[in-house]
Amino acid sequence: MRTTDARGEAASTAQTIASVVGGRTLEDAPGGRTESVNPAHKDETVAEVLLGDAGTFVQACRAAREAQGDWAAVPAPIRAQVVKKIGRIVESNKEALARLVTREIGKPYTEALGEVQEIIDTCDFFTGEGRRLYGQTVPSEMPDKQLFTFRVPVGVAAIITAGNFPVAVPSWYLIPALTCGNAVVWKPAEYSPAVGDALAKLFQAGGLPDGVLNVVQCEGPAAFEGLENALDEGLVDKVGFTGSSAVGGKIGELCGRHLQSPCLELGGKNPLVVMPDADLDLAVEGALFSGFGTAGQRCTSLGTAIVHESVHDEFLSRLTERIEGAKVGDPTDDAVLYGPMLSERFMDRFVDSLGMIEAHHTAHGSTGTGRITNDNPRENFVGDPEAGFFCHPTLVSGVKKGDDLFNTETFGPLVGVASFSSFEEAVDLSNAHGYGLSAAIYTRDATNALRFREGNRAGMLSVNNSTSGAEAHLPFGGNGKSGNGSRLSGIWVIDQFTRWQSMNWDYAGRLQKAQMDVADLPADLDFTLPE
Incomplete structure (x- = not known):
């Protein structure tokens, strides 16, 4: 069949791919056959796959x-x-x-x-x-040995x-x-x-x-x-x-x-702490990218924004406005905040996770929740929502420690907002979910930043930046439910x-036994303390 590529240009018939073992492409399909489809255009087959x-x-x-x-x-x-x-x-x-x-x-x-x-x-x-x-x-304790x-x-x-x-x-x-x-x-x-x-x-x-x-x-x-x-x-x-x-x-x-x-x-349930002295516009920008980039389908995506009570309402208002104005849809359009879910399976799983929104929560930021369709539309949508697996961005306030929504990775465009009154409470909330991949804090105070680093247990921390992002020369990984260190x-x-291998090379011409044949110290060394 004829398809179109990511830029809308004509593409050839979907390719057939299979496992490659020992330099040879296998021709059988003992695991069956399946198709990979374009999640933005679900009727388009990207590849036919011979499964092992x-x-x-x-x-x-x-x-x-x-x-x-x-x-x-x-x-x-x-x-x-x-x-x-x-x-x-x-x-x-x-x-x-x-x-x-x-x-x-x-x-x-x-x-x-x-x-x-x-x-x-x-x-x-x-x-x-x-x-x-x-x-x-490494120096040896024995002579004539390396x-x-x-x-x-x-x-x-x-x-x-x-x-x-x-x-x-x-x-x-x-x-x-x-x-x-x-x-x-x-x-x-x-x-x-x-x-x-x-x-x-x-x-x-x-x-x-x-x-x-x-x-x-x-x-x-x-x-x-x-x-x-x-x-x-x-x-x-x-x-x-x-x-x-x-x-x-x-x-x-x-x-x-x-x-x-x-x-x-x-996985991760990555927190973003907003202190009362934070640059709110910068914090909102970081939360928007952290929470909704890649449709929230990153292990480092923002899970819960933990916002000081003195700036909570203003932060929530500004972030809601940014979400409402963001374009969602066709991933070939450079203006969209995010495109579709990775596949229909991920969309269904995310929609199910919306059941964690409780009566004491309030949803913000979109004209609906769940899958975007003609019957459940979104303003500022780019393209045809019925063509793919698209979901509404959703911001949920009133999230509390212990809520399922606070403790569970949702892997989709959903961000919770919790409030705090003291720095110690913010640190506690940032750790309470049990994950430990990434965390961020927005503050102008170096003391806040350094104390947050001391108190938070994530493997990766950001100050005045998003919870997402990696560079090739910096360690990437988490602790707790996010990894084994x-x-x-x-x-x-x-x-x-790699594994470490040690070697000792003895050229004394006689058997030397470590710890048993340690050379005596020179007799003129005096270890007595002066009076």
């Missing part, structure tokens, strides 16, 4: 195991040159990849361009890290990622894992298979040997079963997962049975994809 099953996942892990040793033997600076080439190839295809992101998950095109830039930035960073996988030379430490690859990494950031987040795993000498089995989200396939092909074009990067297109339960079987068979040495806290807990339990610590990047990005992610 648990056996496909295990097969990919075996291929990775076979390829990993030769890849690890390539000097790290040379592996980094492959990463450098991948970055340049992605840069040359930036607009095309961003258009595909917009087409398959409905992310506004300008945001999609920024997401692709994250891949390029990560490649640039790890091009240098290939020359900096440093170990140490001690050393080395970073070595973990082996085979199994990576499972969500589709709200279908290229940026995978790059945070894939690029450092490959730079460090690991082979990878990657399962993209089932609702962004075409983007996953395109990204993998760009990586392969950089010169990766067959089997070093394997892509399994399958449903989530099949991937979990396959991962369990691969771990039982001893084929996987590290698991990376980005997704919900509930699934992350199951993966953590599975890895724990094999004495492995996974890299878990999970592991970090992506920067030099910190290297700890996820």
